[in-house]
Amino acid sequence: MIICGLDIGGTKVEAAFFEVVKETQDSDHWQEIQVGGEILFLRNRGSRRIPTERSRGYQIVIENISNLIKDLSKELTIGLDEIKGIGIGLPGSVDPKKKAMSNGNTRIFLDKNLENDLQILLKLPIPVEVSNDANCFALAEVLAGAGITYAKEAGKPVKKQNGLGLILGTGLGGGCVINGQLITGASGSAFEVGHMSIELDGGLPCHCGLEGCAEQYLSGTAIEAAYSSRMYSQIAERPDARKIFEMAEQQEPMAQAIIKQYKKRLAKYLGNLTNILDPDYFVLGGGVSLQSVVYEDLEEELRRHTYSPVARPKVYCHQLGDSAGVLGAALLALI
Template identity: 30%
Template sequence: MISCMNNVSETGVRIGIDLGGTKIELIALDATGHELLRFRRSTPAGDYRAIGALIGSMVAEAEASLGLQATVGVGTPGAISLKSGLMKNCNSTCLNGQPLKEDLERLLGQQVKMSNDANCFALSEAMDGAAAGAGVVFGVILGTGVGGGIVANGHVISGVNSIAGEWGHNPLPSPFGSELSGHDCYCGRKGCIETWLSGPAMADDHLRSGGGLMTAEEIFAGVEKGDSLCRFTLERYSDRLARALAGVINILDPDVIVLGGGMSNIKRLYDEVPKLWGSYIFSDEVRTRLLPPKHGDSSGVRGAAWLWGHE
């Protein structure tokens, strides 16, 4: 039977691993969330066994540097199938169909906590980030895709189907005009929130509206320079985000929503979206706060470290 050494619980030191497509990052936190060390290595592309071996060597390196054993949590780009126990939905496709958790536990000789990157982001921001102290937190990923995670009273809510927070594959609420036909989503459906609110989706919307081929970052820069087409694109995006988050608030009613991913860097969203979402929410007053992340790109790896005791 796999178990953690006694001194792990005594030290309170936690190791977090963020398993990304291009890099694997490791962080070690003490019991208060203070960073003890951090380093990263390039992900062995397409090589499942090499990925596992690298994670094992990184944990060994960290524990040797710390002079103690620590708990290990891993944030992944996909999820563990409840049906098979194998990885699914990973954009690093070599992980799909593999018993990653089981293999890592065998390599490390101890139990490993594992969750998807959106859950890790939400947990990090709920524990000691922008939403610290809040009862219910919805963490949003707005990047090349759209995902989310839920933390209630310091614990990740995964759900009976392990899909809690997957708002990106619900339809965009209250579509009108050209939105009614929707766009094809990789999940096989049309009109998913992800097809409207990801970074590439903003770029596609701008192009369809006659604004030319621009990235989301370039569109926002255009807004700052007074480009009217870029401003209209951002206004459409803000309204769609307001509608999508209003749906979350109507169901979950979180204290705080924290935005993550590349689109979270658009500062105007934090002012504009709360001004808009009130007309879509079933309440005469909306107290939910919309906040930028405190830990930014570090939230995923920090959240992985916090998984122990907070699942």
């Protein structure tokens, strides 16, 4: 079986074709996944990226995406009629009934019927599923990454796991997978945890129009803003989050204070999410997740903010790397 994943962002679009089988004798080249209690094996047959070029408008972008699929199909000698389903990850909330983006910064996709438009351009009635990109990240990690690791460590199969994925990058996004099923909510906006307010009295303004959103305190951008606002008169240019972590490691006092505060906020935030959903584990993605200091004492600290004394969620760094988004998109075609 061939499935196609599309990871559509504000700056780039990635397409990948995956082959899925029930059995294999060559496990070194296949990745184990668990879908609906069934163990399957998957391998990436090939991928390609193009710039989104959203400034050119929706019609040009969707035509470019269609051509991307066609070109990759020819390159891999896989017929379009062999594709059993296409999954799409979009940078915003997706209405599950309309399969259209209802909110997000890449506004050219708002209220667009990608399923219908792609079927017309590809001239095939290929089933198309659409979801938020952070949902795709969580789905991939639970079904094929951290979830497989947890199953081996705890003896609990993916179909019985409660896994939460968080992307700590330019913004803060999340996805929730319970018993192997992606939770999208009534309107497709479930687990928009970047826009939960974590400040009682107002807080920092967010681009969404709210105040005190978690994204304004726990994203990589938030780390940069916190440092720059305190050191603006003493620095020639604003350092990025990775540089601030490096400075903290080198004992630079303000960087140390910023990272210490960040870790306290993150632990409390994960504790609050644990009180709501009682996950088996969290899996973190995005640039901040690559910093090893983030994980030091994190599991112990988050437990200080949980109600249940037996809630002990693990915290994993993402295990699928940059492929998680496009793989999760493709997996939408399987669940």
